[in-house]
Amino acid sequence: MGIHGLQKLINDHAPGAITETEMKNLFNRKIAIDATMSLYQFLIAVRIGGEGQPAAANLTDESGETTSHLQGLFHRTIRMINNGVKPCYVFDGKPPDLKAEELAKRAAKREEAEKNGKEATEAGDTETIAKFAKRTVKVTRKHTEEAKRLLTLMGVPVVDSPTEAEAQCARMAKEGLVYGAGSEDMDSLTFGASVLIRHLTFSEARKMPIKEINLSVVLEQLGLDMNQFTDMCILLGCDYADSIKGIGPVRAFDLIKKHGSLEEIIKNLDSTKYPIPESFDYVRVRQLFKEPDTLPASQIDLKWKDPDEEGLIEFLVKEKGFAEDRVKSGIEKLKKSRGTSVQNRLDSYFGAPVKRKLEEPKKEKGKGAKKAKTGGKAAASPVKKGAGKKK
Structure with a gap:
């Protein structure tokens, strides 16, 4: 779920923090991707079709x-x-205790959706079936283990977070291990991701540009420090605390600008007009955002390897029934990209070789034409010192 209304608030008050880009512009960038969020997207996209x-x-x-x-x-x-x-994929670990209430709500919604879906199936209501099918999707342990196996066979690194994947992605970006955190959850910014990358794993058919959100620019244009931004996000509503009824994005932003902290906001808030939920334990939630249970970059070793061709065919074709020609085509693309990546790294370090054509010798006209100073032979154009090196 992330942070309620945060994307719109940034759109309205910190538009300079958002850059729309294409995937090709992320060349050579290491990106930590929220794996569970991605799997959920894939399950929905293909489930509904x-x-x-x-x-x-x-x-x-x-x-x-x-x-x-x-x-x-x-x-x-x-x-x-x-x-x-x-890409490297980060998988969820054990959810924080503060998320228990939110998870219970999601389970209840799934159960209700399953019931409504069955009724729609009996009635033959195709549109309603698709609507409720989306709400019943859940990433299971089996989905997760299969995904890890596939990524390992593809040579793509996998990271197991102690708790929330988006928190781990954020720390990896904050500590410079990767360029940014790839997730749809806006709370990646609240966890401190220096750059949040959205829509990275979306289908090309959706034609949605990739969005990069720069946290330092967000803070600058909102006129907030990180502590105030965290408090505002909690006030907006997140996975770890209920929001205060009647306080939306506009009012939450105004309150944090006026009072500077949740303590001061609550002290000055009219509790009869804006009753504070019992579960609004903002002190613990704030601490969770500031110091989540995650691995430091020094304990993570990211290595991209060559794909295991035999392993991929065994898993995807023989076990899962994928079309062999499509799997082999995918493997060839991986192998080709792997080789291209190595060459590009060499070129960026040494400078790509510059190819120059030799000048053709000029034909002599007439018997009295003088011979060229070079003795009639073609002289190659001299290459200046340092030519070919990338600046």
């Missing part, structure tokens, strides 16, 4: 097990690597 399409559009193997998460992960990761991006 597009806007208004029936839920029966799932991709499954022979035993009826869903494979859409693997399909999405395989092809979209290849697309990133083909564009020179260096």
